[in-house]
Amino acid sequence: MGKRKNVLFIMCDQLRYDYLSCAGHPTLSTPNIDSLAARGVRFTNCYVQSTVCGPSRMSAYTGRYMRSHGSTQNGIPLRVGEPTLGDHLREIDVRCALIGKTHMVADQEGMERLGIDPDSIIGVHVAQCGFEPYERDDGLHPSSDYDADPAYDAYLREHGFDADNPWEYWANSGEGDDGENFNGWLLTHADKAARIPEEHSETPYMTRRAMRFIEEAEAKGQNWCAHISYIKPHWPYIVPAPYHAMYSSADVKPPVRSEAERIHPHPVLKAFQAERFSVNFSRDEVREKVIPAYMGLIKQIDDQMGVLFKFLEERSLFEDTLIVFTSDHGDYLGDHWLGEKYMFHDVSVKVPMIVYDPSPKADATRGTVNDSLVEMIDMAPTFLEHLGGKAKPHVLEGRSVLPLVRGENPQNWRSFAVSEYDYAGERARLALDLPVSECRLFMITDGRFKLVTGPEVPPMLFDLAGDPDELVDRGRDPAMAYVVNRLRAALEHWMATPANRITVSDDWVTTSDEKFAHFDPLIEPGVLIGYWDEAELAEQQEARRHWMASKT
Structure with missing residues (x-):
């Protein structure tokens, strides 16, 4: 491979694209993330391939759309044999490690059918999205399907924070003035400090583990890809002191919503507006408690970025390490009368994306902003190119963004970005009285217009230029039928061209x-x-x- 090269893939969970100071937030200061943007390129139109943790991450790790990899909802395994970033990088002798969350569920049935021992090297790779699980922690209850025995719980117990579930009881619960334990899942306690000293909370713990991995890989002379996957600012919305008190209701931006959105809304939108998380986030008192904590969690992440970047500087690792900072999806926080992230407004489906390329070829674009349509599936081919691997367009449906970062004008760059959502497992299916097979939504945008469509439901259409806040759904406006039809035709072409022939390359076909x-x-x-x-x-x-x- 010649000169050693590395990748640092930093992913937050549920971080909105507009909650960084470099993206224009009026009061949230993120100087360390901003410093990375000053070294690299900040993409303003990066779309995830699903607005739910699991399928979004499976798309990032496979470089493939949800319709191709088949993991359509949280809890649905990524099938055995689906190639992942770790598989591609092992082929070129790159150590690919996870430090944090994947939301991956192992295909236990498939492994049993193929006779794969879950404890074998192959079994571990299959069960962990192809990563070496250096430190997996999905930030969920220990009895979950994702991570039954996180090392972070053992760490807390070693430091005197003992409980059946120390992650919840200490790190994600609030503490009152008299030592009371307040349930951190309850939104009313978001203004309280977590019951744990800041240095023992999840974000700095995971940063230290990532630095430890890098030290080990460097000591062994290994090329490495470190996926640092932070659990925050995903709920529970609770943060340790002093971050719990850094922001107040005065820092809460007004919600982006209108009464018209609740008058004859799209049926799927109406169903999600009726969910408890949406009803509560539509209340000002909830937003005024939760959003300052959300901002505090982001501020803590930014401070840890300062620690991490200093670590890299001291070891001259900025010279050969490609760095990406992003998120798996956003958070509505009450915008459009919604909570959580399940629909396709930009606050949910668009994410921050900062790419630092150490190559001198990228010098001309440092500190710039790029408005090209970028997708999360572009990360795997980007890493593969940086690390010297051969392109695999028959497998990886994304495209390397390095030409964009290096100021080139790639021919035939995508004209549309696509995202998908399988809502069969949600209450919306019952509200709409639809069969499981009909509960799919597709979003396609050309950067100017955004269409959301699916079986048995009317289209939603937003004019992102004339209505950037996406307050007016024009999907049923006869004057916009031509736009709906144009985007629908583009979506049908996308549906008709999946990358399903992954066992042989295009060269085999064209021989x-x-x-x-x-x-x-x-x-x-x-x-x-x-x-x-x-x-x-x-x-x-x-x-x-x-x-x-x-x-x-």
């Missing part, structure tokens, strides 16, 4: 192209298809001999 130009390849010995008589066959045999002679 006979030159032969086709000179003779019929179907006259190999023993194969004679469609010939009429001996004269026709002799003509083709002579053409084949002439072509073969020209090659010698």
Whole structure:
């Protein structure tokens, strides 16, 4: 591979694209993340391939759309055999490690069918999205399907924070003035400090573990890809002191919503507006308690970025490490009368994306902003190119963004970004009385317009130029039918061209192209298809001999 190269893939969970100071937030200061943007390129139109943790991350880790990898909802395993970033990087001798969250559920049935021992090296890779699980922690209850025994719980117990579930009881619960334990899941306690000293909370703990991995890989002279996957600012919305008190209701931006959004809304939107998390986040008192904590969690992440970047500087690792900072999806926080992240407004489906490329070829674009349509599936081919691997367009449906970072103007860069949502497992399916197979939504945007459509529901359409806050749904406006039809046609073309032929490359398919130009390849010995008589066959045999002679 020549000169050693590394990748640092930093992913937050549920971080909105507009909650960084470099993205224009009026009061939240994120100087360390901003410093990375000053070294690299900040993409303003990065879309995730699903607005739910699991399928969004499976798309990032496979470089493939949800319709291709099949993990359509949280809890649905990524099938055995689906190639991942870790698989591609191991082929070129790069150590690919996870430090944090994946939301991956192992395909236990598939492993059993194929006789794969879950405890074997292959079994671990299959069960962990292809990563080496240096430190997996999904930030969920220990009894969950994702991570039954997180090392972070053992760490807390070693430091005197003992409980059946120390992650919840200490790190994600609030503490009152008299030592009371307040349930951190309850939004009313978001203004309280977490019951744990800041240095023992999840974000700095995971930063230290990442630095430890990098130290070990560097000491062994290994090329590495470190996926630092922070659990925050995902709920529970609770943060340790002093971050719990850094922001107040005065820092809470007004919600982006209108009464018109609740008058004859799209049926799926109406169903999600009726969910408890949406009803509560539509209340000002909830937003005024939760959003300052959300901002505090982001501020803590930014401070840890300062620790991490200083660590890299001291070891001269900025010289050979590609760094990406992003998120798996956003958070509505009461915008559009919604909580959580399940629909496709930009606050949910668009994420921060900062790419630092150490190559001198990127010097001209440092500190710039790029408005090109970028997708989360672009990360795997980007890392593969940086690390010297061969492109795999028949497997990886994304495209490397390095040409954009290096100021090039790639031909045929995408004209549309696509995202998907399987809401069959949500209450919305019952509210709409739809079968499981019909509960799919698709979003497609060309950067100007955004269409949301699916089986048995009317389209939603937003004019992102004339209505950047996405307050007016024009999907049923007859004057916009031509836009709906144009985007729908583009979506149908996308649906018709999945990358399902992953076992052979395009080169395998095109091997006979030159032969086709000179003779019929179907006259190999023993194969004679469609010939009429001996004269026709002799003509083709002579053409084949002439072509073969020209090659010698």
